Every structure is written in structure tokens, then in C-alpha cells.
Amino acid sequence: MKNEFLELQELIKIFGSGKDTVTAVNRVSLKVKEGELVTLLGPSGCGKTTILRMISGFELPTSGKIFIDQEDITTTPPNKRPTAMVFQNYALFPHMTVAQNIIYGLKIRGMPHHLATEKAEQVMKLVSLEKLGNRSPSQLSGGQQQRVSLARSLIMEPKVLLMDEPLSNLDAKLRITMRMEIRKLQQRVGITSIYVTHDQAEAMSLSDRVVILKDGKIQQIGTPQEIYAYPNNRFVADFIGKANFLETFIERVISEKEVVINLSGQKILIPQVKHSFNKDDRAILVLRPESIGLEKKKPDSISGTIQEMVYLGNQLTYLVDIGRRLITVEISNPQECELFQKGEEVSIKLPQRSLHLLPWEEE
Amino acid sequence: MNNIKNRQVKEIIAQLKIIWKEPLLFFLILIIFYFLITFIVYPIFQVIKNSMYIRGQWDFSNYIAIFSKRYFIQPLINSIVLGIYTATIGTIAGFIFAYALTRTPLPFKKFFRLTATFPIISPPFVVALAAILLFGRAGSLTPWLRSIIGNYSIYGLGGLVLVETIAYSPTAFLVLYGVLQAIDPSLEEASMDLGASWSKVFSTITLPLATPGIASAWLLVFIQSMADFGNPMVISGNFRVLSVQAYLQITGMYDLPRGSTLAMLLLLPTATAFFLQRYWVSRKSYITVTGKPTGATIKNLNWYIKLPVYGACIIYAGMVFLFYGTIVYGSFQTLWGVNPTFTLKNYVEMFEVGKKYLYDSVFLSSIATPITGIVGMFISYLIIRKKFIGRSLMEFISMLTFAVPGTVVGIGYILAFNQKSALMPVILTGTAWIIIMLLIFRDMPVGIRSGIAALQQIDPTIEEASTDLGADSNTTFRKITLPMIAPAFFSGLAFGFVKAMTAISAVIFVVSGRWNLITIAILGFVDNTQYARAAAMSIILIIIILIALGIIQLLVNRVGKGVRLTTIIE
Numbered sequence: 001m002k003n004e005f006l007e008l009q010e011l012i013k014i015f016g017s018g019k020d021t022v023t024a025v026n027r028v029s030l031k032v033k034e035g036e037l038v039t040l041l042g043p044s045g046c047g048k049t050t051i052l053r054m055i056s057g058f059e060l061p062t063s064g065k066i067f068i069d070q071e072d073i074t075t076t077p078p079n080k081r082p083t084a085m086v087f088q089n090y091a092l093f094p095h096m097t098v099a100q101n102i103i104y105g106l107k108i109r110g111m112p113h114h115l116a117t118e119k120a121e122q123v124m125k126l127v128s129l130e131k132l133g134n135r136s137p138s139q140l141s142g143g144q145q146q147r148v149s150l151a152r153s154l155i156m157e158p159k160v161l162l163m164d165e166p167l168s169n170l171d172a173k174l175r176i177t178m179r180m181e182i183r184k185l186q187q188r189v190g191i192t193s194i195y196v197t198h199d200q201a202e203a204m205s206l207s208d209r210v211v212i213l214k215d216g217k218i219q220q221i222g223t224p225q226e227i228y229a230y231p232n233n234r235f236v237a238d239f240i241g242k243a244n245f246l247e248t249f250i251e252r253v254i255s256e257k258e259v260v261i262n263l264s265g266q267k268i269l270i271p272q273v274k275h276s277f278n279k280d281d282r283a284i285l286v287l288r289p290e291s292i293g294l295e296k297k298k299p300d301s302i303s304g305t306i307q308e309m310v311y312l313g314n315q316l317t318y319l320v321d322i323g324r325r326l327i328t329v330e331i332s333n334p335q336e337c338e339l340f341q342k343g344e345e346v347s348i349k350l351p352q353r354s355l356h357l358l359p360w361e362e363e
Numbered sequence: 364m365n366n367i368k369n370r371q372v373k374e375i376i377a378q379l380k381i382i383w384k385e386p387l388l389f390f391l392i393l394i395i396f397y398f399l400i401t402f403i404v405y406p407i408f409q410v411i412k413n414s415m416y417i418r419g420q421w422d423f424s425n426y427i428a429i430f431s432k433r434y435f436i437q438p439l440i441n442s443i444v445l446g447i448y449t450a451t452i453g454t455i456a457g458f459i460f461a462y463a464l465t466r467t468p469l470p471f472k473k474f475f476r477l478t479a480t481f482p483i484i485s486p487p488f489v490v491a492l493a494a495i496l497l498f499g500r501a502g503s504l505t506p507w508l509r510s511i512i513g514n515y516s517i518y519g520l521g522g523l524v525l526v527e528t529i530a531y532s533p534t535a536f537l538v539l540y541g542v543l544q545a546i547d548p549s550l551e552e553a554s555m556d557l558g559a560s561w562s563k564v565f566s567t568i569t570l571p572l573a574t575p576g577i578a579s580a581w582l583l584v585f586i587q588s589m590a591d592f593g594n595p596m597v598i599s600g601n602f603r604v605l606s607v608q609a610y611l612q613i614t615g616m617y618d619l620p621r622g623s624t625l626a627m628l629l630l631l632p633t634a635t636a637f638f639l640q641r642y643w644v645s646r647k648s649y650i651t652v653t654g655k656p657t658g659a660t661i662k663n664l665n666w667y668i669k670l671p672v673y674g675a676c677i678i679y680a681g682m683v684f685l686f687y688g689t690i691v692y693g694s695f696q697t698l699w700g701v702n703p704t705f706t707l708k709n710y711v712e713m714f715e716v717g718k719k720y721l722y723d724s725v726f727l728s729s730i731a732t733p734i735t736g737i738v739g740m741f742i743s744y745l746i747i748r749k750k751f752i753g754r755s756l757m758e759f760i761s762m763l764t765f766a767v768p769g770t771v772v773g774i775g776y777i778l779a780f781n782q783k784s785a786l787m788p789v790i791l792t793g794t795a796w797i798i799i800m801l802l803i804f805r806d807m808p809v810g811i812r813s814g815i816a817a818l819q820q821i822d823p824t825i826e827e828a829s830t831d832l833g834a835d836s837n838t839t840f841r842k843i844t845l846p847m848i849a850p851a852f853f854s855g856l857a858f859g860f861v862k863a864m865t866a867i868s869a870v871i872f873v874v875s876g877r878w879n880l881i882t883i884a885i886l887g888f889v890d891n892t893q894y895a896r897a898a899a900m901s902i903i904l905i906i907i908i909l910i911a912l913g914i915i916q917l918l919v920n921r922v923g924k925g926v927r928l929t930t931i932i933e
Contacts, residue, residue, distance in 0.1 A: 087553055091552065
């Protein structure tokens, strides 16, 4: 397995000219391993689709380089690149049947018809499209169209498969099924893939690694677990899942990995520090709502008042006023827990392992 | 079977009941039908009748005579040959232009777009006039061209194809521009992504998807070319075409039956082409026009594609400039080809001689245009939003004028309205009314079509919401529907005015000493080889049209819909 199968080096893309310029992609560098599925995740306008279009060749970077398998393809025209794209709207050719759509690329490559058809049958089996070869795309359901689009790309055996929000036109239930199918297929075929989405659940469930983007800049690259547990900054913490942010400062630095913070007079040991801090630095403590527990008010603890509670069956959400701040607490399986009423005073039970500290940044 | 019949009867009764509840609506529908039948169906019927019903009995001798003699059949062949040439070259030119504007990073797109559509707002025969000034016997480019291709005459098939291509390729351009813009760019990207080169993308994706559009464009230009009267009148020479021959038979020989028969021969191919386009080609289309403009500019296009495409656009735009520039230049010359001294004499004389024509044209067009717009909008509203018996018949009749050449309509009008009839108890011939009615019913289909298109895009629930909030159907129409279709209304208005001011093929039959039009005056000057004066008059006509379009644009701005003039023309 090659470690730098797809490499983006300092990609910059500036749209427009004169006064109306937009920097859509700002110094993006990324290395993708062979067989890896990497998701580009971010809010709309973060530049993720532009990056995908630069890899596929439909946009040329303003500066920077793109390598696939050691080969510089930065300025190679799209039709000469070893990439295949699954389009957001599928882009199925309406004047061709399903089978014609699928073998289109092979025919362009000059493969004899019978070989292409043979191969198409295998691929159609792979994506469960048998017997639909003679249909026209307009006669298919959304999910089936999606599969045709996938098959049309897979049959090319591209070095890199690109997917541009491929599930965004499907309904919620189908999206989850297709999500799992795509992941299984990608692992079975072992194809290096770049997947663009704005849906964090999709990114978390599909990816080997996730790239979080904002305003054209990479905010964090990491496995789904890393990104959730140790977000790089406030934006990432807030974008992936829910988070409470509490102001604090560093009481004592024990080692590079361990510090003690002072949270409203309480001294708390943070065992896994990902940034470097000095004594008396201001910092932000990131608390995931589901990591916090509540108990009856005790002395010498962080305490607050229940302001709101929402019962969801599998989960109970409290809004707790801890003086100057409201924090969200989520209790799963509430039947097993002590319940608190609105207005009741409670103490906050902080978790041991899922405490995460960020350098201070203004809100 | 019986059940189905019963249900149909019930439905009809239910529809009748609805009509009964809205007597005003019912009354209006009846009035509209009366006008449609009197001013569209009846004249065409008169042409048919006159060509085959002679001295009180059915008689096909006119047809037999025409088909038995080479001399008589020649104009039919000529017209079709001309139509095929013009449609083919015009469609190719329109396609290249549309492709350049939608798919390539051609600079100055707005400029090229305006140039490509400009011939639409000028009277078509102005191009023929320019061709004579440039390439005619005393043409300024004639010696140069003679030195290249030897002796030639601009009068004839070659000249006609040249001028009609310039006059009518804008039609093809507009159709194909819409089609190419509606093709989802991701289809072409997908193809390229799968390894297709530019030529493969073009031949396997772009062209097949545009084929129905290309067929549409071809048929529409074919119809326009066959129906053209102004250009052949000026420049056809010995190349006899049907529209001119029918006119000459009637005004020169006073042979109405023979003229009607020639008009029928003209009607058959154009009507066939129209229905082919309307009911067959348009159904083949893969493209659903969503109104969402997409641009798929191909970024790294090779020079060997750019060069010929850009070259073709520049040459074409250059031709348009050359032709219209020649008209401007010619209008300031003392005597074209003989005395090129700068003079304003032509404009001064033109105002003396042409004042009355100009006044009549503006006056009659100004009466006809608003009526065209309002009635057209109302009919489209009826067709889309109301259910009544005869609705599809109403749509069919109101579209019929698209298929019928002006020459046929003109002949129909003189046959129908130079005598009293049950439908029209007064003689209209010689009055202003016959011209006004002709202009209204010639130009209304465009207004109806754009009205229908606009209404189809408006979600009926918006109107239902208004009704739900307590508005009656009258208030809903005024407060909700009307403002939303206002852009379509104004574009219909603009188009109607342009058409009325530049009309010639039909109106030439119904003008009189009392009421005449500027286009016909210009044609007269050309006939008398007073080219400079004709050029000056054409310039004035174009300026008036531009001013009128400006006024309509101002009105649109007041409504606040932000529709641009360029889109109005389309």
C-alpha cells in the first residue's frame, strides 16, 4: 500500500478577478493513502467541491500541485486523468440506456463491445443492477440512478474515485442504506476515494479519515474518533456533534501531556492534552453533553440549577445554569437514572477521559 | 363502455355548470371565439375555397394547371430549395454562435449576443437592401468580389440565401441557445471524466442531446425562409419564389384564384414543418427547460476548437456590422455608387415624403400592440387556468398563425373582408381596422405562448392561497396573477410592437391610399432604386423601434421585475 497515493500540495483556488475575488481554497495540503476513503466535510461554501473539481480536472488550481501515484496531474485535462467522479445529480446520459451509460467510458477507451458488456455485467451485479440494463435512466428510482452513476465510475477502475455529495438527493432512509453500501463496496474494491459531504453523520460513518474545512482552509484532518474526541478548535468541536465550552485557566503544568486546570475554583487534571500550555494561560474546556453526569448537589463541586428538561425517550436533555453559562447535559437511558426537576440544584459530574482542552479563542 | 360515456357526459355537464355560474367568463369566451374564427380561421378558409371553388362549383383546374407546367411549379421548387439552404446554413451559424456563447470562454459575450439577435428587431428586407448596396451592380464591394470569384449577380438564389441567413439565423440561435443552456453541464463533465476528448464529448453527448433542438431550429428557419416576402421581393431577380409570385398574381394580374392556389402551395410545406416541429420534434426532447440557467464553460479548450469557433463568430458579427453599417453609411450619401458626397438630404426628403407612412405605422402599431398584449395574456390565462369546452380548440386556433405565411393571411384578408358576410357585416377593406386586426392576430400567438409559459411556471397553489385568504377570482387575477406574469406580458408587448412595425408580407395586401405603412414605402423606394432614401427610412424605423423598446423597458422597471431588454426581445 502506498502512503502518498493522492497528494495535494498547497492548493490555492481564487475565483473572479479584480476586486471581486473569492479565495475558495486556501493552502490545502493533503496526503491520501492507497485504498483509503477520505471525506471532505464542511459547511456550504467551504471549498470542498472546488477541491474535488480540481482533483478531477474541471477546475485548475491558481497555485499548488496535485499528484496521483507519484505523477503530477495538476494540469492534465479531465479526460486524461485516472479519476472518475460520481456527480451530485448523477449526470446520467438521458439519451442512453443504463447499460450504455455504464460502458460509455470503456468504449471511449476503445474496448471491444463484447468485453465491455461482459465487464458491465459484473459491475452491475456488484451494485445490484442486474436486469435493468435496457432501461432508460428516467425509468429508474433515485437509488437506482445513484447505483448506475456509481457503476459507471467503478467500471473505469480509476485510481481515485471522487464522490460529490452523492447521497444528497435521496430520502433519509435510503441515504443510510446507500451509505453502508458505498462503504462496503469501497472496502471490497479497495479503491482510493474522496468523498464530499456536508452531512457529518455520513462523514463519520463512511470515512477512514475526515478533513474538516472552513472558508477554504483545512481545520483538522483525522479519523472520526480523533476529530470527535480531540477537535482542533472551537469550530470543529461545534461542527461535529454538540459541545459545551467552559472558560478556564491553567493552574499547573505537570508534563507535556498533563495539566491541571482551574474551573470555577475546582482543580481538575486533564490527562490528554493535545496543545501546549503555560501556567496561567486562558483555555477552553470542551465538554460533550453526553459525557457529563448530574447528581444531587454536593459541597465543593461545580453546581448549577436545572433550567429546562426535554424528554426524548431514549435520552433526556437538561439545560443547566452554572452561573454565567448554560450547559447542555444529555443522559442516555434515563429510566436507569435519577431524574431532576426544573429549578432543582444539582452538581456536575465531570468525566475522566473525555475532557479536552483548547487554547483560548474569542467566541 | 357505457360507464365511460356516462362519465364523459357528466364531466361535460359539470363544465357547462361552471360556465353557467360565471356568465361573464362564458360571454368573454364566446367573444374570443368569434374574433379567432373571424380573423384567423375564416380568412384561411377563404383562401382554400378560392383556390378550388370556382364559379359556384368545386374545380381543381388551378392545381392541375400549376402541377402540369414546369413554369408554374418552379416557384414551389425554388421556395423549398431556398428554405432548405437557408435553414441549413442558418442553423449551423446559429449553433456555432450558441455553442460559443454557452460553452466556450469567448470574450465580450454580451456584445456577440446582441449582435446575433439584432436582425430580429429590424425589418428583414433591410438586409437585402444592404446586400444590394454592397454587392449589387453599383455595389461598393462588387469590384473586389468580381476580382475574386468573377462575374456574379447578387440577384438570385445565392444572394437570397445570404440575406435570409443573416435575417433568420437569429431564430436558430435563440432556439439553440436555450437548448444548449438547458443541457446539464455535469453530463458533459461526466463524459469527459470518463475519458472522452472534446470531439467525443461533442459527438456522443452535446450533439445527440441538442438534436431535437437543432431539428426545431431548422424547421423554424425553414418556415421563415419560405414565408419571407420582403427579401425575395428586393433581391430574388429571376429566381421566382411562391410568396412573391402569389403577390404578383393578385396585384399584377388580378388573378385571385391563381394567387390563392400559389398561397396554398406555400401553406402546405410551412404548415407541415410547423406541426412536425410542434408535435413531433418537441416531444423527442430530453431536455426539460427548468428556467435555471446553467453555464458549462469548458475551461481548457484546445486552440484548434477555439480558433474556428471564434473565427466564425467574428466573421458573422462582422457581417452583421457590415450590412447594417452599410445602411447607415448609405443613408448619408447623395447617390449610392455614383456620388458619395455626405448629405442629410435623404433624411430631410424622407420626412417630407415618408411622414405620413411613419405616422400611420406608429399609430396603427400603437393601437394594435396593447390589444395584442392584453388579449393574448387573457387567452393564455383561459387556456392554462380555466376549464371549458373548446379550450384546446382555442389553443389550436390561436397558434395557427405560426404555421401560416403572411402572404396567405394577407390574401385571406382581402378575400374575406372586401365583402359583407355573416361574420363581418361591414366591409373592412381600405379602413384602418383591417390593418389593426391583421397586426393583432398575426402577432398575438407570441404573446399567448409567452403567457402560457409564464403561467405554467406559477404554482397554482399561490393563486389558491389568495382565494383561501378571501380574494375572489377577479381580485386574485389582478393582485396575484397579473403582477407575476407582467414580465411575459411586456415581452409579448415588445415583440408585438417590433413585429407590427416591421410587418410586410401580410399587410402589403391590405394597405390602401388612406392607410399605408413605412415598410411598404421603403420597399417602394427600393423598387425605384432610390436606395439612399430607403436606407434613411430604414434607419429611422430601427431608431423608432429602439425608442419604443426603451419605453417598454422603462415600464418594466417601474413594475420592478428587472427584466432586461435583451430578454424582452426573445
